[in-house]
Amino acid sequence: MSAKGDVGSRKIFEDDDVIIWEFELGPGETTPCHTHEHDYVWYVLEGTPLEVFDANDQPLGTIDAYTGATFALRLEGNDLVSADDKGLRAPATHSARNAGTGVYREILVEKKRPARAAA
Numbered sequence: 001m002s003a004k005g006d007v008g009s010r011k012i013f014e015d016d017d018v019i020i021w022e023f024e025l026g027p028g029e030t031t032p033c034h035t036h037e038h039d040y041v042w043y044v045l046e047g048t049p050l051e052v053f054d055a056n057d058q059p060l061g062t063i064d065a066y067t068g069a070t071f072a073l074r075l076e077g078n079d080l081v082s083a084d085d086k087g088l089r090a091p092a093t094h095s096a097r098n099a100g101t102g103v104y105r106e107i108l109v110e111k112k113r114p115a116r117a118a119a
Contacts, residue, residue: 008021008022008023008108009021009022009023009024009025010022016112016113017111017112018109018110018111018112019038019109019110019112020107020108020109020110021107021108021109021110022105022106022107023042023104023105023106023107023108024103024104024105025050025096025097025098025103025104025105026098026103026104027048027098027100027101027102027103028097028098029097029098030053030096030097030098031095031096031097032095033053033055033057033093033094033095034093034094034095035092035093036073036075036080036092036093036110037075037092037110038075038110038111038112039072039073039074039075039083039110039111040072040073040108040109040110040111041070041071041072041073041083041108041109041111042070042071042106042108042109043068043069043070043106043107044065044066044067044068044069044070044071044104044105044106045067045105045106045107046067046102046103046104046105047064047065047066047067047068047069047100047104048065048098048099048100048101048102048103048104049062049063049064049065049098049099049100050062050063050065050096050097050098050099050104051096051097051099052090052094052095052096053094053095053096054090054091054093054094055091055093055094057095060090060091060094062099063088063096065104065106070084071084071086071088072084072086073088075092078091078092078093079091079092080092
């Protein structure tokens with residue numbers, strides 16, 4: 001991870017619509033506690049199980065973030081909720097720990113603007 005509170009290790013692109021992050025977490029490493037302020041999707045480049053913790057460092061469960069998986073989350077108040085069929089729900093403010101034995105890598109895309117309605 002980079003600066004405290006960032007949602008990724010390195011910002012690789014930003015414009016008026018999206019922010020694209022590269023994210024890497026070594027075995028046993030934990031992200032700083034951070035807050036998601038946008039809906040987002042991520043694609044797992046190298047997967048491992050990820051343990052998720054709330055702002056008080058209480059465990060919330062483990063995500064099977066396997067290589068090739070995609071996840072989509074939308075903000076609902078102070079929570080993130082699956083925008084796909086994965087059934088995930090977590091506080092927007094959280095941290096994650098790589099619970100696997102290999103490096104975890106993903107590409108995360110934050111949507112800075114809400115989806116446009118179809119014409």
